[in-house]
Amino acid sequence: MTDAFPIRDATFIMSARDVSELPAPTFAELAFAGKSNVGKSSLINVLTARKKLARISATPGCTRGINIFRIEQADTVVHFVDLPGYGYAARSKHERKAWGPMIEGFLRERVGLALVVVIVDVRRGLDEEDSQLLEFLDSLGHASVLVATKLDKLPLGKRKPELAKLAKVAGRKVIGFSSENGEGRDTLLRLLLSSALRGHAREKPSANATQPRDGANG
Ligand SMILES: Nc1nc2c(ncn2[C@@H]2O[C@H](COP(=O)(O)OP(=O)(O)O)[C@@H](O)[C@H]2O)c(=O)[nH]1
Ligand SMILES: [Mg+2]
Numbered sequence: 001m002t003d004a005f006p007i008r009d010a011t012f013i014m015s016a017r018d019v020s021e022l023p024a025p026t027f028a029e030l031a032f033a034g035k036s037n038v039g040k041s042s043l044i045n046v047l048t049a050r051k052k053l054a055r056i057s058a059t060p061g062c063t064r065g066i067n068i069f070r071i072e073q074a075d076t077v078v079h080f081v082d083l084p085g086y087g088y089a090a091r092s093k094h095e096r097k098a099w100g101p102m103i104e105g106f107l108r109e110r111v112g113l114a115l116v117v118v119i120v121d122v123r124r125g126l127d128e129e130d131s132q133l134l135e136f137l138d139s140l141g142h143a144s145v146l147v148a149t150k151l152d153k154l155p156l157g158k159r160k161p162e163l164a165k166l167a168k169v170a171g172r173k174v175i176g177f178s179s180e181n182g183e184g185r186d187t188l189l190r191l192l193l194s195s196a197l198r199g200h201a202r203e204k205p206s207a208n209a210t211q212p213r214d215g216a217n218g
Pocket of ligand 1: 039040043055085153179
């Protein structure tokens with residue numbers, strides 16, 4: 001089968017333990033967020049058609065830094081940003097609080113952020129932390145999309161109704177995805193790439209921002 005969106009190059013750039021370590025926002029950033037073990041790394045690997053780009057772990061809670069990948073598709077270069085998985089119960093009480101200062105700081109500060117992909121397990125749906133994250137993204141004026149992954153684990157007849165239910169609860173577009181069979185890949189990639197192109201020209205709303213966004217428009 002031919003690939004509708006062949007990725008010319010995909011490379012790991014860095015893992016940041018703090019927002020201050022991140023590179024200058026030269027490229028449009030597409031961020032991926034979700035609870036630990038939801039299938040975020042697998043999704044990034046399927047999108048980029050690279051089996052081991054993001055580490056896939058059966059042990060939840062392993063990715064704590066912010067991982068940046070440089071992705072080249074046709075003439076477009078974007079950064080994929082793998083945010084730390086949140087909501088892992090075995091972490092300390094302090095770390096478990098909301099999604100942690102790293103994710104919050106990233107979402108507040110990155111002026112090149114074009115789209116945030118919030119990933120949930122289709123069998124579990126949205127929990128409190130996912131809903132709070134979506135609301136927070138709305139309040140900052142960030143574009144977001146909900147991706148319901150592990151779709152292959154649902155019986156065929158249940159897939160459409162579950163996705164429709166999720167879209168209603170979340171109040172936004174939901175894309176069904178499976179890292180097992182690649183379902184949803186082209187739909188999501190199309191959205192990511194078009195968001196990245198739009199994102200460069202977009203003026204960020206500043207009404208809800210807590211800090212000035214000087215220089216964010218160019
Ligand atoms: N059946 C199925 N399993 C998946 C899918 N995506 C991830 N997994 C499995 O779920 C586990 C966690 O995946 P991972 O990508 O490491 O999740 P992360 O912690 O969110 O990065 C691994 O055992 C994966 O093989 C999917 O779409 N379908
Ligand atoms: Mg991961």
